[in-house]
Amino acid sequence: MKKFAFFPGCVLEGSAKEALDATIKVAAALEIELVEIPGWTCCGASHVQDMDPMAALAINARNMALAEKMGLPILTVCNTCTLMLRQAKSALDGDDRLKEKVNRVIASGGYEYVGFSDITHLLWVLAEDTAFWQRRISRPLTGTKVAAYYGCHILRPQKIMNFEDSANPRSLETVIRAVGAEPVDFPDKLQCCGFHAFWTAEKDAVFLTGKHVDNAVKAGADMMATPCPLCQMQLDMYQPEGRQAVHSTAEIPVLHLAQLIGLGLGFSPAELGINRHVSAASKVMLNQ
Amino acid sequence: MPTMTFTIRRFVEAKSFSRDYSFEYMAGNTVLDGLIFIKEKLDPSLAFTASCRNGVCGACALRVNGQAVLACETAIESLAARYHSARLTIAPLGNFTVLRDLVVDWQPKLDRMKQVKPWLIPQDAFSADTGCRQSQTDFDKIRGYTDCILCGACVSECSKLAADSADFLEPFAFVKAQKYVADSRDDAPLKHLDPAIQAGLWRCMHCEECTAKCPKSLDPAEDIAKLRVMAFKKAMVNSAGAQHAQAFYEDINDIGRLNEAKLAIRTDGIMKSLTRVGLAYRLMKVDKLDPFHLPEPIKNISKVQKILKAAKEADKS
Ligand code: SF4
Ligand code: SF4
Ligand code: FES
Numbered sequence: 102m103k104k105f106a107f108f109p110g111c112v113l114e115g116s117a118k119e120a121l122d123a124t125i126k127v128a129a130a131l132e133i134e135l136v137e138i139p140g141w142t143c144c145g146a147s148h149v150q151d152m153d154p155m156a157a158l159a160i161n162a163r164n165m166a167l168a169e170k171m172g173l174p175i176l177t178v179c180n181t182c183t184l185m186l187r188q189a190k191s192a193l194d195g196d197d198r199l200k201e202k203v204n205r206v207i208a209s210g211g212y213e214y215v216g217f218s219d220i221t222h223l224l225w226v227l228a229e230d231t232a233f234w235q236r237r238i239s240r241p242l243t244g245t246k247v248a249a250y251y252g253c254h255i256l257r258p259q260k261i262m263n264f265e266d267s268a269n270p271r272s273l274e275t276v277i278r279a280v281g282a283e284p285v286d287f288p289d290k291l292q293c294c295g296f297h298a299f300w301t302a303e304k305d306a307v308f309l310t311g312k313h314v315d316n317a318v319k320a321g322a323d324m325m326a327t328p329c330p331l332c333q334m335q336l337d338m339y340q341p342e343g344r345q346a347v348h349s350t351a352e353i354p355v356l357h358l359a360q361l362i363g364l365g366l367g368f369s370p371a372e373l374g375i376n377r378h379v380s381a382a383s384k385v386m387l388n389q
Numbered sequence: 390m391p392t393m394t395f396t397i398r399r400f401v402e403a404k405s406f407s408r409d410y411s412f413e414y415m416a417g418n419t420v421l422d423g424l425i426f427i428k429e430k431l432d433p434s435l436a437f438t439a440s441c442r443n444g445v446c447g448a449c450a451l452r453v454n455g456q457a458v459l460a461c462e463t464a465i466e467s468l469a470a471r472y473h474s475a476r477l478t479i480a481p482l483g484n485f486t487v488l489r490d491l492v493v494d495w496q497p498k499l500d501r502m503k504q505v506k507p508w509l510i511p512q513d514a515f516s517a518d519t520g521c522r523q524s525q526t527d528f529d530k531i532r533g534y535t536d537c538i539l540c541g542a543c544v545s546e547c548s549k550l551a552a553d554s555a556d557f558l559e560p561f562a563f564v565k566a567q568k569y570v571a572d573s574r575d576d577a578p579l580k581h582l583d584p585a586i587q588a589g590l591w592r593c594m595h596c597e598e599c600t601a602k603c604p605k606s607l608d609p610a611e612d613i614a615k616l617r618v619m620a621f622k623k624a625m626v627n628s629a630g631a632q633h634a635q636a637f638y639e640d641i642n643d644i645g646r647l648n649e650a651k652l653a654i655r656t657d658g659i660m661k662s663l664t665r666v667g668l669a670y671r672l673m674k675v676d677k678l679d680p681f682h683l684p685e686p687i688k689n690i691s692k693v694q695k696i697l698k699a700a701k702e703a704d705k706s
Contacts, residue, residue: 111647114684116677140689142645147595148634149641151617155700160641163696202703209699210692253548257597258608267601268456269471288455293548293596300656301630302592305552338672377675 103226103233105176106168106218107135108186110330111143113178117330119374123359124178124223126373130366131234133226135176138167144185147254147297158199159206161189162214166207174219176226178359180254180329181297186220187261222255224328224358225264228272231279238365241281247361248285248322248353249273250313250336252329253293267291276358277326280365287320289313294335304346310336311343311351318351324385325355333357340380354381390415391475393465395423397435398480400487407478408432414465420479421449421460424491437491444604447540451491452480457545457602483545484554498541498559504584505558507565512576527573534568536605537561543599543609549592557589560599560609567612570619579623585616591630632656642697645687650680 113121128135142160143149150157164186168175177183193200194216204214227234256267265272270291274284292313295306313336317325327333336343337355344350355378356364363373370376370385390413399406410427421439428435439449442461449460453468454477468477485493515521543560544550550557566585570578590613599609620631636655640648672678687693 112649114646115649115679115682116672140645140687142687142693143637143641143647145641146637146647148637150614151634152621152631152638153697153700153704154614154618155704156638156641156697159696159700160693163693206699206703207696209695210689212692212696253596253598257601258610259601266471268454291455292546292551293594293598295548295552295594297596298549298592298594300633301628302549302552302557302589302594305549305592306594308552309548338668338677341671377677379671379675379677382675 102132102134104134104136104173105221105226106171106173107137108141108144108164108168108175108177108182109137110177110179110182111146112330112334117334117357119377120178120330120333120357120359123357123363123368123373126368127359127362127366131237131362133176136171136173138164138171138175140167144182147181147185155203155206157185158189158192158203161186162193162203163207163210163212165190165216165218165220166212166214168218169215174221176221176223178223178328178357179331180222180252181331183220183222184254184261190216190220191261222264222328224255224272224276227279227358227362228275231275234362235279238280239367240365242361242365243281245282246285246321246323247277247282247356248287248317248320248325249277249290250294250317250325250327250332250355251291252327252332255328256291273326273328273358277361280362282361282365285317285320285322287316287322289316294332296331296335299335306335307339307342308346309343310339311345311347311349314340314343314353314355315347315349315351318349318353322353324361325353326358326361327355328358330357338379352381352384354378354385356385391466391469393423393469394476395427396476396478397427397490398478399435399490400481401434401489416464416466418465419461420451420453420458420463420465420468420477423465424460424479435491436489445538447538450482450540450542450545450604452478452482452545454478455480455546457482457542459540459542459604462604482541484547484550484559485541485544493541495539495541498544501558501588502562502565504588505562505566505569505581506584507562507569507581509569509572510575510577510580512574515574521574523572523574531568531572533607534564534571537564537607538605540604542602542604543607546598546602548594548596548598549589557592558585560613562588563590563593563616564607564609564612567615570616578619582616582619582623582625586620586625586628590616590620591628629656638697642694643686643690644684645690645693646684648684650678650682 145157277284295309440446
């Protein structure tokens with residue numbers, strides 16, 4: 102039995118609720134115990150450091166301090182949450198004076214950061230050791246071609262994330278194979294979805310969406326899968342605009358990692374909230 | 390000796406094609422050694438640039454399997470191990486105009502970089518007699534920036550440049566801007582910051598490709614964040630990007646978490662948000678957006694507020 106302090110992140114409470122439902126179902130089925138960190142806050146979402154870097158550090162020091170009280174390593178299901186937390190951890194653990202300073206800041210709320218909680222992502226837990234869960238795959242996705250879309254923040258910067266080689270990662274392909282599906286290589290798999298610049302560079306973000314989706318379909322994929330709910334949103338919600346931007350007709354379902362595993366575990370698409378997707382949700386239904 | 394095949398993307402007189410070159414290599418041979426061997430023994434028509442062969446001049450950056458590296462610093466055996474392959478695709482840097490084969494056009498990039506005035510604008514107090522003195526602590530804040538060798542590796546996979554380079558500068562230009570904004574001897578940080586804002590500071594996608602690729606361990610993405618912090622300090626916040634960052638900060642302060650339903654209006658303003666009604670409808674249809682969902686504050690929100698206040702104070706000290 103694996104047990105983690107669970108950091109769901111904001112979008113799983115809002116527009117990516119289906120990812121939360123799928124994560125909870127899949128974790129239970131795989132006997133991964135997730136205990137939600139009580140009172141966690143937003144990780145800063147890669148924006149808060151632009152306004153107040155000390156605040157960004159302090160809120161994540163608090164998040165980690167809460168997990169330390171639980172005596173558990175942190176598990177997230179969002180690339181950006183993982184990066185924000187690990188970035189704060191690496192800054193604090195690497196600089197005693199900074200750590201003291203930040204500890205003085207969070208002491209105002211009664212917290213202390215020590216630094217013994219590790220931060221991992223569901224993808225890493227699943228890829229590190231497939232043996233503990235692969236045998237539970239009751240409905241392998243045999244013959245389904247899945248384009249592995251990593252997203253940025255689970256890979257880069259290498260020195261912070263460091264689970265695997267950021268130029269040639271294997272974890273997502275490992276997991277796709279373990280559910281019985283076939284990973285499809287496509288040129289965009291390590292590229293950015295543009296989500297974080299959606300408000301400032303909308304046409305570029307939409308163009309990237311169109312390009313990634315088009316290339317995944319051209320590579321013969323039946324679906325895309327991503328460990329990041331932000332990538333999922335960008336690639337799913339904006340396919341209509343994306344198609345226009347790159348003059349393509351490509352339409353493809355984009356699954357959250359937990360949904361992919363969930364299908365293999367025998368959950369129906371509806372149970373995994375795939376009906377809440379904007380693009381090509383029905384194509385997932387047909388495959389089942 | 391093991392054999393390696395380079396599939397080289399060639400570009401000669403407006404014609405693009407790929408050509409394979411196989412050769413034997415020894416431990417320690419670099420990609421540049423491979424290219425030199427090809428040029429000397431197999432195909433003298435191959436064009437590439439390199440000078441120092443020692444990671445100093447920045448001339449030899451190119452793409453291996455789609456990822457920018459310095460050819461002179463990258464061992465063939467490490468790439469063979471990374472990709473489990475005896476074949477590598479060698480291409481010119483991305484987001485550059487190719488002149489021939491692996492040679493790219495730097496002139497437009499250097500011209501664009503000038504927008505941020507990448508030079509010291511000295512304070513009036515300095516003179517030819519007394520010089521531009523600086524404390525060790527202040528010097529330490531900027532010394533790392535001189536490591537940039539203008540190799541262009543940070544440019545190659547930049548997501549924003551790949552989508553559109555017309556309204557965004559190369560990552561290294563932001564590094565230069567931050568270098569002078571951070572220099573205590575500079576008299577006019579705004580003369581660097583303002584053009585950086587005009588040239589897309591808030592359009593960076595935060596993809597970290599630049600930081601991942603820099604062979605000198607510089608961190609262009611972090612410098613972009615530092616420039617944004619300075620924009621806040623100088624109250625230059627009249628942009629969607631700054632409003633967006635502020636919206637996140639305020640949500641954390643108010644309820645601890647993001648309030649998605651309000652985000653669009655606070656980032657874009659009411660008018661522009663109305664143009665997104667079609668999207669909102671699409672999202673509501675699948676229950677992705679609930680305009681009536683008003684998240685409750687987390688239980689210990691007052692503690693979070695205290696922390697944010699203390700963070701502000703700590704920043705001043
Ligand atoms: S982080 Fe910004 S500057 Fe760096 S590569 Fe990505 S988009 Fe370009
Ligand atoms: S910042 Fe790094 S990658 Fe970019 S030009 Fe300078 S040395 Fe090269
Ligand atoms: S040849 Fe000078 S950096 Fe590679």
